[in-house]
Amino acid sequence: MAKLRFAVRKFDPFEQxxxxxxxxxxQLYAVDVDIEFVPLDLEELYDTLFVKRGLDNGDWDLVHINTDWIAQAFEQGGLHVLNEDLNRNPPEEYSEAxxxxxxxxxxxxxxxxxxxFHDGPECLVIRKDLFESKKEQQQFFNIYKRELAVPKTWEDFLLVADFFTRPADNLYGTVFAGYPDGHNAVFDFCIQLWSRGGELLNSEGNVNLNQVIAAEALDFYxxxxxxKRCLHPSSAVxxxxxAGQAFARGEVAMMVNWFxxxxxxxxxxxxxxxxxxxxxxxxxxENVAAPSLNVYWLYAIAEGSNHKALAYDFIRFAVAKEQDKALSLEGGVGCRYSTWYDTNINAHIPFYNKLAALHETARTLPRLANWPDIAHIIDKTVSQAITTDDASSTLLAEAQEKINKIH
Known part of the structure; x- marks a missing residue:
């Protein structure tokens, strides 16, 4: 009996x-096949796909892969090209989905x-029960002589986060994902850079960290x-x-995280x-457009798979309208227009129809085969800023030298 192996991004809604x-x-196709879903966190997933060459050595048939890694995977020839499958048997409403x-x-x-597979650009996530509480509003006004409102600037963000920080109640103003995995801190750094009017790339399309605004972004972080005045105490790990789980447990008033x-x-x-x-x-x-970041997850077929036709058939089923909607109701984020504007989805999640607007303004990271290497350099720089007294400008200049050597 054939058996598929699927490397899944570890997250309960994805696994379920x-x-x-x-x-x-x-049940629908009466397929006599087994499948093994293997949930892996980011570092484990990258390791099995790239370090252990799992995309081409036969370890995996199906994989979840994010856009940070897609160029590296393509350059290494690790992913099956889907064009013939798409032409022969396209997913439901493929051309306008x-x-x-x-x-x-x-x-x-x-x-x-x-x-x-899954998306949802970065945004500010808030607890309405706190911001709409008459008691909280009055208390905030008594302290600051101004109305409590969702912050639009980082100065206001820190003020509101300080207000909601109550360690005795296990409540903190915000949480950031500081674990050094080459992703989260990099995303946060880019958000801080863009929100100050800076750019990650120069006019030649090269990563440019050696700039004053980048130092300001790193200083903030x-x-x-x-x-740690308003930060959830576990943010560094x-x-x-x-971080999302801490918010769901009611330990955080607001956070910048994925939709x-x-x-x-x-x-x-x-x-x-x-x-x-x-x-x-x-x-x-002020005078800078609110930034967002679009990094998304994909279904892909490993080039080393011996079951490519079956793997594609399952992907085609999984990206259909019904399944895309079901993913959203499970706790993931469906990617189809039909899901974003679905009446039932928006009845449960009233802000779901804001996804299209987020996508219109969301930025993307460079699609470079060596981006994972660059990201780890930025990630280490952010970690050094947190753990050392070296000036941000010095750390960024050193990072730039390392990046220049791998371009």
Whole structure:
């Protein structure tokens, strides 16, 4: 009997959804096949796909892969090109299913190597029950002589975060995912850079860290983690999933994180803030547009798979309208237009229809085969800012030298 192996991004809603989709698929098509879903966190997933060459050595048939890694995977020839499959038997409503912002990274001069699985750009996630509380509003006014409002600048963000920080109640103003995995701190640094009017790339398209605004961005992050005045105490060891879980437990008033963690906290039965979540633009300096970041996950087929036809058939089923909607109700984020505007989805998650607007303004990271290496350099720089007294400008200059050597 054939058996598929699927490397899954570790997150309960993803794991639960994949199991349900497979059971539905087997019942619908009477397929006599087993599948092994293996949940892996980011570092484990990268290790098995790239360090251990799991994309081409036969270890995996199906994988979840994010856009940070897609160029490296394509350059190494690790992903099966889907064009023939798509032409022969395309997914439901293939030509108009997804926003163009979810189709670019996996398209290499016409060669398609993945289909959208999960997305939800970064945004400010807030607890409505706190911000709309008359008691909280009055107390805030008594202290600061101004109205309590969702912050639009980083200065206001810190003020509101300080106000909601009450360690005795296990409540903190905010949480950041500071675990050094080459992702979260990098995303946060880019958000801080863009929200101050800076750019990650120069006019030649090269990464440029050696700039004053980048130092200001790093200083903000450093001060936040070292001051710890309003920060959840586990921020330094949390990655994004754990930060989202802290918010869902009711330990955080607001956070800059992925849209998916907002929708999950809004509907999950175990969430302490269920039904009390909303999203807003990420804070920015005055006269700077609120930034967002679009990094998305894809279904892909490993080039080393001996079951490519079966693997594609399952992916085609998994990206259909019904399954995309079900993923959203499970706590993931569906990628189809039909899901974003679905009446039932928006009844449960009233802010779901804001996804299209987020996508219109969300930035992307460079699609470079060596981006994982660059990201780890930036990640280490952020960690050094938190743990050393070296000037941010010095750390960034050193990082730039390292990046220049690998370009």
């Amino acid at each position: 959804s994949m199991l349900k989709f497979w059971h539905q698929y087997k 997804w926003s163009s912002s979810l189709l670019g990274f996996q398209n290499f001069e016409g060669q398609i190597v993945g289909l959208p 450093r001060d936040l983690f070292r001051g 949390y990655e994004s999933v754990q 998916g963690f907002a929708s999950w906290a809004q509907i999950d039965e175990t969430s302490a803030v269920r039904g009390q979540v909303d999203i807003a633009p990420i804070p920015a300096n």
